[in-house]
Amino acid sequence: MSADVYDPWAMTTTRNGLEGDLVISALQKSIRRGLTEEAVTFAYEMYITSEQFEDKLWRRLQAISVEDVGFGDLSAPVLINTLNQMRQNFPYADGDRPLFFVHAIRYLSAAKKDRTSDNLKNIVKIEFAHGRLPEIPDFAIDKHTVKGREQGRDLKHFLEEGAKLENEIEVEESYRPRLLALLDKIESNGDEPVATAFTYSGWQF
Numbered sequence: 001m002s003a004d005v006y007d008p009w010a011m012t013t014t015r016n017g018l019e020g021d022l023v024i025s026a027l028q029k030s031i032r033r034g035l036t037e038e039a040v041t042f043a044y045e046m047y048i049t050s051e052q053f054e055d056k057l058w059r060r061l062q063a064i065s066v067e068d069v070g071f072g073d074l075s076a077p078v079l080i081n082t083l084n085q086m087r088q089n090f091p092y093a094d095g096d097r098p099l100f101f102v103h104a105i106r107y108l109s110a111a112k113k114d115r116t117s118d119n120l121k122n123i124v125k126i127e128f129a130h131g132r133l134p135e136i137p138d139f140a141i142d143k144h145t146v147k148g149r150e151q152g153r154d155l156k157h158f159l160e161e162g163a164k165l166e167n168e169i170e171v172e173e174s175y176r177p178r179l180l181a182l183l184d185k186i187e188s189n190g191d192e193p194v195a196t197a198f199t200y201s202g203w204q205f
Contacts, residue, residue: 009056015049028060032068036109043101051092054101058084061104072112080104139164144204156183 012020023042030039046057062084065076087100124132142148142162143155159180185191 012049012053014045014053016045018045020049020053024056024060027057028064028068031064031105031108032113034109036106039105039109040102043105044098047098047101054092057101058087061101061108064108067118068113068115069108069111070114070117072114076108076111079107156180156187159183 007021009024010019010021014020014023023045027039027042027046030036030042043057046053061080062077065080069076083100083104087097090097139161141151142153142158144158144162148157159176
């Protein structure tokens with residue numbers, strides 16, 4: 001990051017005179033290294049500084065649950081989000097309110113870590129910044145798109161191409177063959193929907 005990038009948190013000072021951006025950085029790096037008590041100390045400094053700094057603390061904890069814990073514990077974002085919601089049931093100056101970020105930090109510090117999602121995000125971000133554009137694959141052009149409908153791609157095409165799954169679980173699947181057989185029968189007989197048939201929107205909300 002360029003030295004002249006504006007960071008409003010760098011312009012703030014915590015309750016005890018520390019530079020805001022450094023406290024935020026120390027919080028996250030401490031959690032990454034499993035330094036639980038140090039992380040709680042930095043979090044407490046953020047908490048007692050202001051309600052706005054406490055909100056910033058929780059945004060960082062939510063980011064850490066994905067950025068640094070990631071696939072190490074896929075339930076981490078759910079727990080951190082739940083704790084964030086719970087703390088809001090207590091007034092800012094309530095003595096129990098800090099319990100929730102202390103608990104969150106203990107959990108994140110002890111969790112298995114994985115930064116692969118953040119690494120992939122940075123790869124794509126850097127590639128886009130240097131001109132990469134996404135290319136639409138043919139399998140994306142189906143009945144749900146204008147181009148697909150123009151090409152006559154229907155539900156049967158979607159089931160054979162657009163709905164194709166990789167890493168699919170093993171399950172007794174009897175519905176797909178029945179659905180394909182039903183479509184074949186309708187096509188063979190030239191059947192049209194009845195007048196009272198419900199009409200769905202042609203696009204996905």
